[in-house]
Each structure stands twice: as structure tokens, then as C-alpha cells.
Amino acid sequence: MVIETATRPVVADPAPPPHRTLLAVVGGLIAGVVTIGVAELLAGLVQRFGWSSGTPSPVLAVGSAFINHTPLWLKEFATSNFGTNDKKVLLGGIAVVLFVASLVIGWISERHYAVALVLFVALVAVAALAVATRPHAGFIDVFPLLIGAVAGLLMLGWWRLQLVVNPAPAQMSSYDRRRVLILGAGGAVAAALGGFAGRALSSGARAVEQARAAFVLPKVAKPVTVPAGASVGVPGVTPFVVPGDQFYRIDTALTVPEVDPHSWSLKVTGMVDHDIEIDWDTLLSKPMIDAMVTLMCVSNEVGGNLNGNAIWTGWPVRELLAQAGPQTGADMVLSTSVDGFTAGTPLSAMTDPNRNAILAVAMNGEALPAEHGFPVRLVVPGLYGYVSATKWLSELKVTTYAKDMGYWTPRGWSAMGPVKISSRIDVPTSGTHVKAGTVAVAGVAWDQHVGVKSVQVQVDGGAWQEARLGTDATIDAWRQWVYEWPATKGSHTIAVRAVSDTGEVQTSVQAPPAPNGSTGLDSITVTVD
Template identity: 45%
Template sequence: MQRNSVAPAWAGALAGLVSGGVALGVAQLVAAFVGPETFPVVAVGDVTVDLSPAPVKEFAISAFGENDKTVLIGGVLVVLAAVAALIGVLALRRLAYGFAGLAAFGVIGAVAVLTRPGAGVLDLLPTLVGVAAGAWALSWLVRRATPDAGADAGGDAEASSSAAGAAVERPAVMRAGDDLRAFDRRRLLTGAAGGVVVAGAAAVLGRQLGGRQVVDAARVGVALPKPVTPAKPVPAGADLRINGLSSFITKNHDFYRVDTALIVPQVDPRDWKLRIHGMVDRPVELTYADLLAMPLTEADVTLTCVSNEVGGEYVGNARWLGARMAEVLRKAGLQSGADMLLSTSADGFTCGTPVDVVMDGRDALFAIAMNGEALPVEHGFPVRQVVPGLYGYVSATKWVVDLKVTRFDQDEAYWTPRGWAAKGPIKTQSRIDVPKSGASLKPGRTTIAGVAWAQHTGVDAVEVRVDGGEWRQARPAEVPGPDTWRQWSIDWDAAPGRHTIQVRATDAAGRTQTEQEAPPAPDGATGWHTITVQVAQA
């Protein structure tokens, strides 16, 4: 016979939320031993990213920037919380309904985990243990909330009812045949508090054991070798030191981050290996120590994301240290006809890089350091790719562990079937940093300044115009080579009123960036960066 409960809906929702928290906390703790990427929330988030149409991804990056992953994980957790609350309400009616709801979410999590590259049966353990812990917590909380529900929950109803004593809230009317359960608020709340403690402790311990501490310690302990080929000295005039202008070297903590990793891979350099195979004469496998023992090259290189809008912030310049990719590939022996390097990240992301670009003499690196220190974990530690002249989605694989020498007509990288171009040479672009769009200025002499880039060709000239007037040559800063952005500035006598300012750059091959506006997809945005400012009356 079905038993009805006088427990309010909020009691079931609370039981469901706490049970869901226990499930996720225990799952994260188990994932610390199996692998952080096996945490079901991360797996579901990864699948969401993979299945999202390109316009949705572009909107997320445009709207939330580097916080897009945080927003996605937050959204997944909000949905899980809402469903967990519903499961708790249903469990008050019949515990089997709650178990069925938890099982359904367990299946979704398991499927998401198994879709990861290289996933195995062991990777299901965090999801299975988490669901089991959540089911136990739900059953326990329902028994505490309705202590005479022995028929459904399997508990000792009489003992529970006696222990509740005066704390039990009895229904005002007990109609014959309804067989109503009593509701014990105190026991539910104390049980929920205990569940929150368990969930929180498991989650915190899971994060601590998830490998971050080990990898951070290993990173700090890396002794960087001196480069055999050091970078050219940065010219004294490379940084104009204008307030508000992007510095020539972007600090590591300010460098943009755009990737598909919801949880930053934690790769211990002692376990790291790079496998090079495919269309090669001699497959190669390198350890981290092998890479550090090679002749290393240092180079200043500006990286740009293909998602960068005109005037956007997804561009930065750093000094990189690493082994030349061309040298490693020569050791393996490239076979005739190979035109693509399919690199794979530790989290399964793939990237397709043109072979001819890597082999043409530019500073294409398996980088181990950034601005004088071992790569930050979020920027690819222990090893990432850096290839001047190509957008990051076809060149800059972080946490790289595999390199397959192949052909574009035989393999596809992650973004290609999602509508992006297979090859992504960087387009000449320029940006106004000073003044900011919408700024209010005083009349008189004003400095307009910004950066321009055209990796691996170099920027030759920058021009600025105001209110559609004549183009004026800006003063370009010095640069050490063609692979970095170039600062520029120009003076302007600002008259009162509203003004439109535009900028365009010309590369060293004589190509001036087009006025035609195009979105980032499929191969990079185009157009002139345009801002408006308001100059006050004198």
C-alpha cells in the first residue's frame, strides 16, 4: 500500500539537495584517485562543450570570456541542484522514485565519462560510488524526516518514532485508511547538517588529492636549462610605456586563456611522455628529461586566438623556451606526402598544424617555459606547442602528449568538423588601447595608442584616422622580430564633441588589413577597430 507523508515539500527538496551534494562530494573524492577528468560533472560539461553548436561556443566566449568554463560548470550544478530537489520531493512519496531518479542521472554521468578519449571501465567508479552514496544518504534522510516510514525505507519505525519524542509533528487529523506518516523536522535538519559536512569534506579532500599539489610542487622544482639559442634582446624602444597601453611582454597571470579544458589537466612531468608516430621513419617517444636535454631555443612570440573579435583581448606576447619542433620531427624522419601534425592534449583535445609551417625555419617550439619560469599549469605545463603565425586552435596545443604525422585529407582535428577552417594563418590586425571606447576626454593634445600584429610576417606600418578623415601614420615602436605584436602611438588635437577613431595596419609584405567586417568563424575576424569618444567643451 502506498503511504502518504505529511512532510512538506521543502523537506523533500532539502533531502534531495543534501543527497545530491553527498553524491558529488564522494564522486569527486573517488575521482581524485581515478583521474580528475572522471568526475561526472566535468564529464557532462565536456560533452556539453563537444555537442554545442559553433554559434553557442562563440556566444559563450564573447559573453563570458575566460569565465565561460566557470559559467558552464555553474549551469550544470544549478540543473543538478534543481533535479536533486525534485528527486527528494518524489522520494517522500515513494523512495523508489528517488532511487530511480538517481539511477537516471548516474546513467547520464556514466555515458558522459565513457565518451572521453581513452575512457575505460575503471573511469565509471566515481559515478557509481557517488550514486550509491547519494542513494544511501537519501534513504537515511527520508527515514529521519518520516520516522514511521519503515515499510518503504526499511527502517525500524517504532524505534524511530519513540526516539523522536515530543519533536515529532503529528497531523491534526488521521483519516482512516490514509496511513499518514509523521514529520520530524529536528531529525531531518540535524541529518541534513551531517550530510552537508560529509559532502563538503569529501569535495575538499578530493580537490586536495586531485594531483594539483603534486604537479604544483613538481613545477616549482623544475630547473630550467639555459637556451642554446637565446632570444634577441628586446629593443629599448619596444615598450612605449604609455598608461593603459598593453605592455610589450604580457605577464603570465594576465595572458589570455581559451581552451576546452573544464578542469585544468594535472600532468606530472615525471610521467609525461610525447609520442611521435604516423608517417615517420622512426617513431619517437620523449620524456620530459629528454626534452630538457635537447638544445633549447628562446623566442618572443605573440599568440592569438581565432575567437578574438576585432579589438578583442585574446592576444598576448610572451618569451617562450623550448625545443624546436622541426628538430624533433627530423629525428623521427618525415615521410613524403605528410602535410599535417595532429597533436593531442592530455585531456583529449586535438589540433591540426600544417607541416610546412613548422619546418620553414620559424621558432615553432615544444615549449617548457613562459617568461622565465616553467609553464603555468593553466598554460600547458609541462609542455605545450607554440607556432608563430597560426591561430591557437591549429597550433598551440597545451599539455601535449601525442603527435601524429598525417595528412589533412586523412584526419580532422577537434574544431574542423565544427565549422572552423582546417588551416588558420593569422590575419593582420590592430587595436586601439588608449583611449578606451566611450571615454570622456579633455580637449587638446591627446595620445592615441595601441598594438598591431601580423605573425610571422611582421607589422610595417599603422595608420589612424578620426571621423572618416585622412589616414595619418602612427609612430611604430621597435620590435625584435616579425613574430611579436608592435606598439604604436600618435598625437591628436582633440576638439569638443563626439568623435570616431579607427586604426588599420599594413604588414611587411605590403598587405593592408581589410575594412570588410567578418566574424571570427571560420578563420578569424576582419575589419578596422573603431571606437567613439566624447571630448568635453573647453
């Protein structure tokens, strides 16, 4: 007897209903918001109570780690395209990545919950590594993130059980679905608000602003003033002295460090006869000087505006170093910021009696703005900022170039960074239309710690014509210039070049900012009607 058996066909798991997948994606997003919100709130509390000297905020830690590992080409791209808004763009990019990652985790969790958990844990591990490797990080710094991660996992699991697994949305009443959605969304909103509160709590802005408001400008023996005629009086030209709120800002700090001067100190270490540490009151008791100095970012393109001139007040670095006693063989001072940034400056530039390298505490007659280094920053004439202009200063290590490197040197920039002679056309701007007749072509030129002797303008490849210079304030500051151009109708190309006090003529050879500063001539094209 033959017994026939029927073979049951193998049926693949049905695809989840579209609305169920959508709910899973939303759950992933809510879990992500809860994770970050709780972590940021706790990070703020940890910093508010002084339990952390590191960066417990996972968002800031990841962003800072990204900055530290940014390749040279990407850094140049960001600076060239976004300028001083590069950090806002980075934070926006982090938000987009977190948003997408949360959506992906939610989508995967609907059918492969274990895989989603692995991905979630992997992202948390990356963030925890970033937190743990920030300068001054301690054991407690990772706890806000870990607690936030637990909260996020609990939310993800609860959401999945309520709306995705048991019961299915179709089996739930509209009231139940609405209740779960409201609870989930409410939790996400509360967590997001907690995250913003955490950022506010972690900020020492109030203490810093109180300290700045109480700041009394130290008296100096010879106050520096802007000489008559330094400005050529042409509307649109960059101010000879740039106000603090208009001064360019380029640094590696994702958020501005808020340093309370009453807890601040500066150490001098390394190859010295005596280690020294001074506090805020000690620094303010020292004999201060004024120094008019134009600062320059090495990322400045030809014709770029990543530079600015200001009157800085501070104590000469050479006097502090003299107390420490640099030892024979030392040739570099490695300055360190409270956020871990470092810059390598030639010891000779710091100790040169003819160069006003200072520990600046004031800018244009007021306490340093927080974004420009309050309470103390370095100002060294004639060097690009990446090797000299350390903000939020915390340590000076006397060392050698053979032993130590500043932050940017291993990232492809030169160890030495003397500013190169250059010039810029501020008005008129390229592409504009002007009326026939006399047109003021004007801008600024610089060759810090050397000086600018003349500025020359060329129209349509013709002979170079001398521009009129503003009064020379100091070799450490830029000079304004203006050329009264007899404009005739048509399209014209105008170029500018500077000549230094030593006779060096600004080169026309084009070179990018990396590795030691851009070169070439700034030019514009205008149409004369």
C-alpha cells in the same frame, strides 16, 4: 424486496501537507550532495594513488563532455560574453543544474518514489557515460560515481522513511525531528567537504609546483631580448611582453591538467620512418632557442584581447620531426594534449627552417605556468591557437588532412588557420571623456610571420593619419603604436587599421570569428571636454 446500497464516493488521495513536501525537497537536495560528495572524494583518491588515467570526477567529466558537444554558436557566445571566465561559468551552470535536479527528485519522491528513482538512475547513467568516454578512461573510473550513487540513494530512502512516510512529521516529537534534520544536514556537509577534499587530493599541483621551482632555464645560443623602443611608453597600452599571470587562456580543459614532468613523455607517430618517444630529461638536453611570438585565439573579436606576446624557450619541432622522418604524402601534424584536445597543423609550418615552431618549456624566462601548458606546449608563429598551440603536449602524429581533423574542425572551424592582419585601440577606451589638446591614442597591431609596416588612424571618417610605431622586434610579434591626436571639443569616432610588410591593408569588411578569424576595423567613441 428491494435492498438499497449506498455508493461510497471516490475520494482522491489528499495532497500532502506543505511541510511534508518541503521536507521531501530538502531530502532530495541532501541526497544529491551526498552522491556528488562521495563520488568526488573517491575520484580524488583514485587519481591520487595513480589508479586512473581518465576523468573519474563526474562533475569534470560531464563538464568536459558538454564542452566537446557545444555547438559553434554557443561556444562563440560563451567566449564573447565570458572570455577567459567561460569555464567558471560552466561549472556554476553545472552546480545549478545539479541543485535543481536534486530538488525535483526530492519533490517527486514524496508521492511517486519509483519515478524519482528512475530519474535519479537516469542522471547517474548520463554521468557514467561521460566518465566512461573521456580520454584514457578505464573500468575503475566509473566506480566512484556508482558508489556515490548508492550512498545518495540510501540517504534519499532513509530520509523519506524518517520524515515523509513513517512516522509523519506531525507524529514525531520536536526532538526526533531535530535529530533527523541534524543527521541529514550533517551527512550532506560531510559529503560536501569530502568532495572538496577529493578535488584537492586529485590535484598534482604540489608535484608540478615543485618541478617548476626546480626548473633551470636552458641556455640558448642567442637569447632574445626586447629591443629598445618596442614600447611606445603610453600608460594603459598592453605590455609589449605580457606576463604569464596576465596572459589570456582559452582551451577546452575544464580544470588545468597537472602533469608531472618526471612521468611525461612525447611520442611521434603516424607517417614516419621511425616512431619516437622522448622524456623530459631528453627534451631538456636538446639545443634550445628563444622565440618571441604573439599568440592569437581565433575567437578574438575585432578589438578583443584574446592575444598576447611572450618570449618562449624550446626545442625546434623540425629537429624532432627530422629524427622521425616524415613520409612522402604527409601534410599535417596532429598534436594531442594529455586531456584529449587535438590540433591539426600544416607539416610545412612545423618543418619550415624560417619559422620558429618550438616545443616550448619556458615562458618569459620561467618554466611554463601550469595553465599555459607545463611541462611542454607547442608554439607556432603565424597560426591561430586552435590549429597550433596545443598545451600539455603528449603526441605528434604525422598524417594528412584527408585522414585526420583537429578538435575544432568538425565543429565548424576551418582546417587551416593563418592569423589575419589586425589592430586594436587600447587607450583611450570607448565612452571615456578626455581633455582638449594632444591626446595619445595608442594600441597594438599584428600580422604574425608577415610583419606590420605601418598603422593608420582615422578621426570622424577623415583622412588616414600615420601613427608612430614602436621598434620592430620580429615579424612574429605584435607592434605597439601611438597617434598624437590634436583633440577638439565634442564627440569623436576614432578608427585604426594596420598595413603589413607586404602592403596588405587591414580590411574594413566586418566578419565574425567563425570559421577562420574575425575581420573589420576597431573603433572607439570619445568625448572631448
